Amino acid sequence: GSGHGLSAGARMKEAEPKEGEYYRPWDAKKVALVVMAYCDHETTHELAKTVDSLRGLGKAAMHDIFVSQEGADSRLNTYVVGLQSKGVLKHIVHDTVNPRGMHMRERTALHQHKAMEGIFNDPQGYTHAIFFEDSVELAPDTLDFFAAATPIMDKDPSVWCVSGSNELGYGEMDWEETKMMRTSHFSGIVWMARKELWEELKPAWPSSSWIEWMNEGKDGGASARDGRSCIIPEVSRVKRVGNAVYSAEEAKYEQYLSRVKLATAPVDHNMFGDLSYLIKQNYDNALAVQVKKARILGSTRSEVPFNSYGPFLIPYKGSDYAMFARKYHLPNEIVDYEGLTVIKLQSNLIYLVSEDSQWLLLRPERTKGSHPDRNLHGAHPHGPHDPHFGFQAGGPHH
Structure with missing residues (x-):
């Protein structure tokens, strides 16, 4: 027309x-x-x-x-x-x-x-x-x-x-x-x-x-x-x-x-920048770095320590998710990426990870009875944090 x-x-x-x-x-x-x-x-x-x-x-x-x-x-x-x-x-x-x-x-x-x-x-x-x-x-x-x-x-x-x-x-x-x-x-x-x-x-x-x-x-x-x-x-x-x-x-x-926020940015088709971080291998590698760095909280029953920096990783089994969702006013339906749900609570990045997802394999110490809140900063084969990935580790997300 x-x-x-x-x-x-x-x-x-x-x-x-x-x-x-x-x-x-x-x-x-x-x-x-x-x-x-x-x-x-x-x-x-x-x-x-x-x-x-x-x-x-x-x-x-x-x-x-x-x-x-x-x-x-x-x-x-x-x-x-x-x-x-x-x-x-x-x-x-x-x-x-x-x-x-x-x-x-x-x-x-x-x-x-x-x-x-x-x-x-x-x-x-x-x-x-x-x-x-x-x-x-x-x-x-x-x-x-x-x-x-x-x-x-x-x-x-x-x-x-x-x-x-x-x-x-x-x-x-x-x-x-x-x-x-x-x-x-x-x-x-x-x-x-x-x-x-x-x-x-x-x-x-x-x-x-x-x-x-x-x-x-x-x-x-x-x-x-x-x-x-x-x-x-x-x-x-x-x-x-x-x-x-x-x-x-x-x-x-x-x-x-009804609580979902609608984007208000003026139209600028270039503002999204280089989206190659979304290609599966890049995305998974960057997410793996974050999962390895995150502090593990024992379970969905653990209180999130809001006074300290995340990111935090919280493993869950089936019905635990619904309990966590009620506590933090999230929908029951799991909105995840291959078993990992990313949310933010009080500026802390939280990864809710299903017990049977591949992501927990990156944290073998979790199955060896080590202290659940210990923060492990292991070197990662895929190199440093990907600057295009939406999350920064080790501090609040701005």
């Missing part, structure tokens, strides 16, 4: 990386933005929140924006067709017969399938798509975050998606807006997939509970995820607003999501 007021030539020029920049422009016309619309909202208010937030991003006009509508709905139609007539977006209505007669878990799985199928089979030839739930607010640099993370996903086969939300990105944890992390957890609020991922997932796509299916295999079983990670920001680029709650579990989860 011509809504952005820039000629194609000017757009290309604007996107060219300058000397010393890490940012590589993506072909915005090959990246579809897809807002998922459901039929049974009382008003179009929830959908409008996401659409307005998306249209408010300067670079959104360079992309094709779609509203994917799960089935016929006159109220939604009126709203979306109005926007369509202004040339703002494209409208796909799926032929789902009476979605209201299905359970929400089935509806979302079917709708996600139809949306991905529709977008990735589009003659426009989209290579990537970002899917947006309704009722979300977006940070000003949301599209820049995704653009910056895309080359890592395209290059590193152990990364299967990029997600805009850090579900432990609470304001009080003081994360950095320019840093990203790897996670084994999949959150479907706002996320990006490559066409190749859809081709791979399509034959086994579930008829219900697709987000749970994407998260299966955390305990080492075979799964769609197959040991891969998602790239997320330390500070969320998306925040749930309003009441798109479909189940009791979600209602419980909502109280945690």
Whole structure:
């Protein structure tokens, strides 16, 4: 569309990386933005929140924006067709017969399938798509975050998606807006997939509970995820607003999501810098250095000594996690990277590590009955602390 007021030539020029920049422009016309619309909202208010937030991003006009509508709905139609007539977006209505007669878990799985199928089979030839739930607010640099993370996903086969939300990105944890992390957890609020991922997932796509299916295999079983990670920001680029709650579990989860801080940094696509620290080998090596340096606290029952410097490492067995989560007001659902969850409490970096994760193998003294709070500074074969890694050892995180 011509809504952005820039000629194609000017757009290309604007996107060219300058000397010393890490940012590589993506072909915005090959990246579809897809807002998922459901039929049974009382008003179009929830959908409008996401659409307005998306249209408010300067670079959104360079992309094709779609509203994917799960089935016929006159109220939604009126709203979306109005926007369509202004040339703002494209409208796909799926032929789902009476979605209201299905359970929400089935509806979302079917709708996600139809949306991905529709977008990735589009003659426009989209290579990537970002899917947006309704009722979300977006940070000003949301599209820049995704653009910056895309080359890592395209290059590193152990990364299967990029997600805009850090579900432990609470304001009080003081994360950095320019840093990203790897996670084994999949959150479907706002996320990006490559066409190749859809081709791979399509034959086994579930008829219900697709987000749970994407998260299966955390305990080492075979799964769609197959040991891969998602790239997320330390500070969320998306925040749930309003009441798109479909189940009791979600209602419980909502109280945690409401504490998530939304990034406020002005748009600067170069602020993320060199993201090679996210490549699996680099990331794991840097994390191994931190795990080796961390002070071990005996268990999740140990009090975190806030008056002394971390990082601290707290091993946990299954149900211990929930107890720790209650104590420090964290969600029960484990949001981890291969068995390791990173949180910050009062500026102290804390690694919660599952007893059966590979990370504890780096601390053999833990199984030999040595004093649990002893701080070991062993030399590490991978060399010094990686300056690009979001965490500094041996002192508070600023």
